[in-house]
Amino acid sequence: FSLFFFYTTNMINLLKKTFNISGCEIAIDPDRSIYHQGDNIKCKISINGSRDYEQTADKITLILEESWQTSNGEHTTTHRKDRVISVVDSNVELKSGSTFNYEFEAQLPSNCRLSDSSDSLGWCLVVKIDVPRAKDPVERLSIEVIPHREFLAIQHTLENTLKFEKKNTFFTSGERFMPPAALKSELDCIDLHFYQDGINTNCELVFDLQEKSIADYFKTIVRLDKVKREISFSQSELLDENLKPKDHIIAKKLSNEIKQVLTNNEN
Secondary structure: OOHHHHHHHHHHOOOOEEEEEOOEEEEEEEOOOEEEOOOEEEEEEEEEOOOOOOEEEEEEEEEEEEEEEEEOOOOEEEEEEEEEEEEEEEEEEEOOOOEEEEEEEEEOOOOOOOOOOOOOOEEEEEEEEEOOOOOOOEEEEEEEEEOOHHHHHHHHHHHHOOOOEEEOOOOOOOEEEEOOHHHOOOEEEEEEEEEEEOOEEEEEEEEEEOOOOHHHHHHHHOOOOEEEEEEEEEHHHHEOOOOOEOHHHHHHHHHHHHHHHHHHHHO
16 A cells, blocks of 8 residues: 555544543543644543542643754753643532533644654643642643645655655655666656645755766766756645545656756756
């Protein structure tokens, strides 16, 4: 199965997690286990009061949190930023046997960061209960954020129709693809960089061309062997009504761009 199919079909898997914090049972139930950049997140929260004692919560807050790490070479710092905050209740008596249900909705930014491999970095749904003179119950549920469906559709076509091979690398911020055998004499690789602008998907292709002469060799030293081209796709060009990639349209636009760059390189 392709990467695009895997991501799309696994969106139906639900993820629910229950925490026991300061005597309260907190259940976070998002509507999906996987979200695309720009998706709308919906979740249900239930809080059960402690069986042993009563508490009064000044506020119950639901948060969409973004987190990431930076490093200066010696120390690593974790940054957490509340992107959407909703106070869903106040002055709540959390009694034994009492249950409180809430709903939370927030939209991911269009070109937001993707999830980290860590369970606590990237994007989280956070429940915070402010209880006076007690350690505040705070719990977070990590959610998986993957690229836009449109980005995945372009990658899917490049791999499955044009037979490029995706390669993991630390040397580019985008996605790197190695050419099929027929193009290896002309092209080292293509790096793709995506940006979603409303309903339009902007795709920058960075071509790393093969060196054919001494002049080409010296171009590589000053990085003049790289050619940048931009393509813009509308949503109707990328996905059908079932959100499946329109391979024939995508492949045609990509192929035309690749042919132009390689033809110019021959001159």
